[in-house]
Amino acid sequence: MFPYKAIRKMKQYKCLTKNSSLASAVYAPFYPGLEVGRYLFGKFDGSVKDAFALDFATWLRGKPEWDRMFGRDHFFVAGRITWDFRRLTNSNAEWGNKLLNLPELKNMTMLTIESCPYANNDFAIPYPTYFHPSDEVEVFHWQERVKIVKRRYLFAFGGAPRPNDTRSIRGELIKQCKNARKNHCKLISCRPKDDMCNSPAHIIKTFMNSKFCLQPPGDSYTRRSTFDAILAGCIPVFFHPGSAYIQYLWHFPKYYTKYSVFIPMDGVKNGSISVEKVLSEIPEQEVSDMRDEVIRLIPRIIYAKRKLDTIEDAFDITIKGVLERIEDARKKILEGKDPSMEFPEESRWKYYLTGKVDKHEWDSFFSKSQQR
Template sequence: MAYKNRIVPIFFSVATLFFLLLIIDSSSSQQTLTVESRSNPATSEDCNNRWIYIRNLPYRFNLDLLTNCSEYPLFDDFCPYLANHGLGQKTHGRSHSWYRTDPLLLELIFHTRILEYPCLTNDPDAANAVFLPYYAAIDSLRYLYGPDVNSSFQHGLDLFEFLHSDEPGIWERHMGHDHFLILARPAWDFSQPLDNDPPIWGTSFLELPEFYNLTAMVPEGRPWPLQEHAVPYPTSFHPQNLAYFEAWIQRVKRSRRTSLMLFAGGGGIGSTPNIRRSIRNECEHSTINNNVTANFSIIRTNGVYSKLCHMVDCSNGVCEHDPIRYMKPMLQATFCLQPPGDTPTRRSTFDAITAGCIPVFFEELTAKTQYRWHLPADKYSELSVFIPKEEVVFKGLKILDVLMGIPRSEVRKMRQSVIELIPKVMYRRHGSSLDLRSKKDAFDIAIDKTLQTIKDKLGNMLDH
């Protein structure tokens, strides 16, 4: 993107100093918050079983990795997206809630937010959980795209050696069962078998026996391991106070839905049968005109749409840092299609929810079996539509027929359920107002669920 070259030289020299100060101040931030919490009986009571200790790691595990943001020739330069504590640059000068957020910076976003967590302690023995501020996804880039690609089984060994040499009692107290971290890439990228020779793809971080006891939050998990839990991809919406959040909710509710369904994405242009190709073909051949009287009568029954299907071409990553390109069309669509791509999950799922657009899934791995902490599995039929991709690709089922068959009253209920999810899948801005903090966001829910997971693990250890 053209704007990268204009921003990096000025921005990064300032950002490097800022992030250095941020990490240096992390210990003092812990101390301040802990003292305040313990001096207030009500707050201290609220923190029962919720104390978190932030492990003090050398800069090579976090800060130094940010300074290498432009050093991977086969990977996009992510320097411009370090702004605003990892939220990225604002989409435009007057924006208060919208940023050009890169999912790779989710580790930095979590680290920044956890420094504001009200139940921090500087006593590891008093902690219910220990957070590792390790930017594992950024560190993995040297194995995925850099000169260390053929030694990916070593990813994480340096961290493990540090944890065992520096205050080893913190780790050994529960053998890592009380430790947790956030990985900003799908778990598959950290799951290469240790005996792959030569390595195929990914690192072996999650395959190292040394880290089997960790609780890992990831944007996409594997179906079977118990150590990882999926959390929402970060969208570009990060409000800083309740007024901005409520203004967006009102816009979502008032938005006129002029497209029945929308697909924002790429792919589907080859000859191999797949769900994206089926979607593209159906969209390209769906029109509202005098020759489609049957469909038009159905459309009139279910609402007034100017388009049956709207395509937003996001090929080659053109949408990734440009929410304006796809959020307006999502605001104008009733249903947003979420076909799997290289992996089952999509950031677009959470963009759609933020826009009040009802997600349409074609695989359960896309969301239902992933985000159990944030999207209630027993409510999926109330907030989404599921169409098996095999029915579409190989049996000729038309997506439009399924969606046009849903009564308007059901569509209204589903949209309301989706809108109620918005605060649960957004990551509000750091330093946000107290009134907005009363609404638990994706970070708050992830921390609560992680603490409960660790509590259950330690309880099971005692039982056995």
């Protein structure tokens, strides 16, 4: 969710206070995504890219609220993926700024649409969808609608190939979709000449007509399409665990097989896996159970226009997660512990996913050489 929308929604909460000494958490009104977006494309000096980030850190240190927990009770919303704020060197050619590598920011909680598996100071929240209900009735009606719709396609994919990215499997998925049996795959082309990906009605209609929706990585791990698929009651198919399973820890079930299918991307890349075959062999009852779980997830991934009375939306769940994280840090500080030393940053994804930092079957997906 974009920062200005977060502020508007936050102002509706009854638990706000203007007395910062009484606050459990402090929201920092900063728009880092809008700021860095001005310098991502083109030749800009590193000092120019970092100027506002450094000013933000200086401004925070000067506030009386900062001294209470040195930022561990502060949070803000980025509006872009984490990689736009993690420049490691002073090279002008390197992407983004160094906002999240500043010492002050490492203490804070940043809410972003894609988090870093190797860092402890950002948490992923759902991409905004096209659906922003005003009340619970709209949500319930929509859930009923996507539950009863007849799905004529086995799977669908909306996207464009990445011919210059040797790691991408999009080309293979597009080929498999085109070669699938009749009514087994529906392709939404996002090529500039026939781009249908900017048509919300076309995307949602296609996903509502499909049992499964393919969600391969693109320029980064995650895709907005994942949330369009869930909104349409279409079971997401992931090819990299970084696309969802280690991202939306507050919003998605820990047991990913309840709501999605995982197909390792290497098998697609080398031609040993047929997506059509894998999906067509899933028992119908299992498909039905997964779809029911996806539909139950809908309230958790939408941003309502106002605070709903009986259900929690993505915003409510996010704020709850932030408050629990801050309370945990506060408790550790009172116990004389350092909240940042609980686990190595490079094992962050494993710790939050399993509570352990032992060897994991997904380690190969998150080696530094695979970093997107």
